[in-house]
Amino acid sequence: MVIERHWKKWVYFYIPLTLFIIGTLFPFYWMLITAVRPDAELYRSWRAVNNTPFWTLQPTLAHVQDLLARTTFPRWLWNTFFIAIVSTGISLACGLLAGYALARLRFPMAGLLGTSIFVTYLVPPTLLFIPLADIVRNFHLGNTPWALILTYPTFLIPFCTWLLMGYFKTIPKELEECARIDGASRFGAMVRIIFPIAVPGILSAGIFAFTLSWNEFIYALIFLSSPERKTVPVGVVSELIRGDIYFWGQLMAGALLGSVPVAFIYSFFVEHYVAGLTGSVKG
C-alpha cells in the first residue's frame, strides 16, 4: 500500500468522506427531524428567531401514530413489498434464461434479438401507460397487484437480461465444456454449473430490479384504485397531500418508514451487490 502522511490522510480521505456522508444522509436526517417535530414548530420561517431547524426539544411520535391510524400504511408497505418481490422474481427468471441464451447459444438473429430486448428499455413509460391501461383492462387486471406485477417486467426484463448476459460472458466456457464431457446435458450444465456461479450477478440484478419496482409511481397510480391496494409512493402522496395542505410530518414519516426496511435488507446484500456487478460489468 501507498504510505501516507497523517495530515494527508485527513485532507484526502476523512474530510471528503465526511462531506459525502453529510451530503448523502442529511436529507434523511431532515425527514427524521420533520417527522418527529411537533406541528407548532414546523412552520417557522427561514429567518425566524426561534427557528431551530436541526433539532427539536419536544420530539413527538404523533405524526407516526397519525400515519398509522389515518392511513393503511402497513398495507401499502406490504403491497409494495409483495409486488416488488414477485415482479423481480419473474423478471429475474426471464432475464436469467434469456441472458444465458444470448450469451452462450448460437442461433440466427441472436444479435438482433438481444438489441431489441435492450431497446425496449428505452421506450418512455409516459408513452406506454395509456396503451398499457388498455391491456390491463383486457386481461381484467385493473386494481389487482397483478396489473403491476406483469407490467413492471417491461422495464425489468431488459435490464436483467442485459446485466446477466454480461455476467455469463465472463464465466469461462471451459467450465461448461468439462461438464458436457462428463455427460451432462446442455440444460443440465446450465442449471448446475453456470447458474450457481452466477449467483452474485443474479443478486445484483435482483437488487437493482427490486429498487426499480419499489420506486415506480405512474403505473401504480393508474392501475390501482382501492386505498388498501396502493403502494407506498402512491398511497403516501394521495392520502397525505390535500389540495393546499400538506401533512409534512406524516409525509416524512411515511418516506422514512418506506425506505428503512429496504435499507436494512440491502445492508446485508451490499457486499454481494458489489461482487455481482464486478462480474457483470466486466462483460
Add this chain to the structure above:
Amino acid sequence: MALLRPRDVQQPVLARLLDNERALAAVLLAPAVLILAVFIAYPFVMGVWLSLSSTSVGNPGRFVGLQNFLKAWNDSIFQTTFQNTFVYTFWATIFKLALGMWLALLLNRHFRGKRFVRAAMLLPFIIPTVLSTFAWRWMFDPTFSVLNWLLYRTGLIVTKLPFLSDGTWALWCAIVVNTWRGMPFFAITLLAGLQTINPDLQEAASLDGANAWQRFWHVTWPLLKPVTIVVVVFSIIQTFSDFQLIYVLTGGGPANSTHLLATYAYQIGVATGLLGEGAAISLFMFPVLLAVVWIQLRYLRRLEGA
C-alpha cells in the same frame, strides 16, 4: 426451469430437444420475449400510432402524419424543454460520474465502519424518488428552507436564495437532487469495478514515482472504463427520461423553465388531453436515447476488442 428436472435420462425426447442449441435458445428466450411482446410491443406500436394521429381523450383521431412532431418542434416551450433535457442529463451525469468516482475511490480503502458506510451511501438510491423529492422540496421551500436558514445564520446571505423560484436556479436544483439520488449507484458500481483491479499495479506505478493523480489516470481509469461506460449508459437512459423528480419538485415551473420531455409530454398528453401531441413529444426521446446508447455500445465493443 423448475419444471424440468435435469434428470433428463428419463425424458430422452425432451433432452435431445434441449440439447439442440436453437431449440434450447427458443425455449429459454420464450418467456422474456412473450412478456415483452405483450406488454411493450403492442403499447409501443399504439404509442407510435398515437403520435401520428390527432387523438385526444375520448376522441379517436385520424392520421395526420408528422403534424404533431412539427407542432411540437415549433413550440417555444418544447424548444426550452428539449434543451433542458440535454442540460439536465449532461450535467447530472457528469456530476454523478465525478462524485461517484471520487466516493468509490474513498470507499475502496480500508477503514472502520466500512460496511456500514457503504450501506448508508446506498440510501438515497433506495428511497422512492417521489418521497425523497418531497423532502428536498421541503428543504428548498421558499419560506421555510433550512438551507436559507443555514446560509443566513452563517452570514453568507442577507436575502434568501430563490432555489425553486428562479428558472435557472430551479433546473440546477433538480440537477442537484438527481445527482444526490443517482450518485450512490455510480459509487457502488465503480467500487465494484475498482475491486477487480489488482493492487499490485498501483504499487508498481507508485514505485515508478507516479503521484496519486497519475496513478489514477494511467492505471485505474483505463481498467475502469468499461464499467464506467455501462453505468453511464444506464444513467443517461434514466436521467433523460426522468419524470417523477421534476413532476414533484417544480411541476415544470416557474414559467415552464424546468420541463423535461417526459413531464412536458405528460402535461400535454394528460393535463390537456392531446394524446397525439403528448405521444409525439415522448417519442422525441427515443431516437436520442437510441443514438446515445448505440455510440456508447460501439465504443464499449471497441474497448473490448482492443
Add this chain to the structure above:
Amino acid sequence: MDTLDAEKTPIPAVDRRTFIKVSGAVGLAAAAGGLEGILAAKRAPAYAQGTKLHIVRWNDFIPEADVELRRQAPEASKALGAEVTFEFINANDLQPRITAAIQSGSGADIIQMLWNWPHLYAGGIVDLSDVAEPIGKAQGGFYDVFNSAAKVGGKWLAVPHSIVGNAIAYRRSWHAEIGVTAFPKTWDEWRQVGKKLKAKGRPVGQALGHSFADPPTFAYPLLWDFGGLETDKSGKKVVINSKGAVESVKFMQAFWKDACDEGGLAWDDTNNNRAFHAGELSATLNGASIYIVAKRQKDKIKDEKGEPMVQDIEHEALLPAGPAGRFSLYYPLQHAVMKYSKNQKPAKDFLKWLHQKENFEKWFEANGAYSVGSTKVWEEHALWSKVDKPLRIFRQAARNTLMLGHAGPATAKATESYTKYVVVDMFARAVQGMKAEDAVRWAEGELKKIYEG
C-alpha cells in the same frame, strides 16, 4: 371596519329546520319518479346483485368532508341497492386517472371534474341533463359559471356539485398598524399598501408557479381587470395583444417588486398557506383553508404575540378592481358519469341521491364554508349565520365567477391554454425580467397556436 359583501346583504334568519322543510318540499315537488319513488317505497331497486359503484373524487382540502362521504357510503348503498365505494386521490392525479380510464374504457363509474373538464372529456362521459336539470330547478338554479363549465352543446355532461371560492386572507392588525382599516379596493391601492407592508418584512404572498388553483385564480382576474382578454367572444380570435393586457403585466411587474414575496414563482397551492401561518405574509389569495386550519389548530398556529392567529385573519371577498372592472375566477366542481360504465343508471341515481337536500347538507356542513353549493339555495343555509364572520364572505362567492376562456366560451381550447399556464407564465416571465410587451407577445404566439391553430 371592513365593508364586506356579506354585510351588505345580511343573511336572512332562516333556521335549519325551516330550511330543510322548505327545500325538502321543493325536492319532493321536483321528484320525477326515479330515486324519490324508490326511496318512498323504501325498497331497493332491482339492480343486478352485487352491482358496484366506484366514485373517484379528490381528497378534500377539508378532511372532514371526506369522512362524511365515507360515512354516507353505506347509506347510499342501502338506498340504491348497489355497493357504493369512494376513492379519494390527490387532485393533481385526477387527470391521469381519467385519461387512462377513458382510453382503456375501464375504471370508476363516476369521476369528479374540476374547472371545465366536461369539455375536455366530452367524448368519454354521458349526458346527465336528466339528472342535473331537476336538481337545478329544485334548488334555485345553478350558478352561471356551470353553464359554461359543465354544459357542452346544450347538454349537461356533468352534475354541478360545488364551488371552491377564494378570497384575500389578510392580517387585520398589520394593516391597522399602517393605518389601513378597510382592505384596498383597487389594484393600485393594494400596491401602495403592500409596498409599506413589504418594507416591514410583511409581503403579499402570491403563487405564480405551476399548480392548479392559486396561480390561475389570481392571474386571470388580474388580466381581465385591466381589460385584457385571451380571445374575443367567438373564442377563435386571439386578442391578448392589447393595451389592457400590457397594462396588467406592467402592473404585475411593479406589484411583484413592490409588494410581493418573490419566492412566489416557485409556490404551488400549498406554500401561501404555510407562509401565512408562519406569520410571513400580510395577505394572500386563497380558499377558506387558511382560516379554517388556523382555527382548528388554534394552539399551534399563533401570531407574533403568541395569540391564536385566527383572531387576526380577515377576508376580503374579491381581488381589487382594475380599470376595466372587478372579476374573479373560482373553480367549479362537478361529477361526470363515464360512458364506458356499465352502471350508468345506478350512477345517475347515486348523483340524485347525493344531491338530495338532507344528504348534501351533511357534506356541506362538514365542509364548514370551504366549498359552497352549486345551486343558489345553499346561500340561504343556516350554516352561514353560524360560521365565523370572516368566512361568511364565501356565501355568495359563486355568483360572480367567470370561467376559463372568457370572453369566449369555455371550450377544451381554453383548458389547453390553462394547462399550459400561458396566462400565468405571461406574468411569471414578466416578473422575472422580460419586458411587458414581449411577455404579452409571447403569450399571443402561444395562444394563437391554441385557439387559431
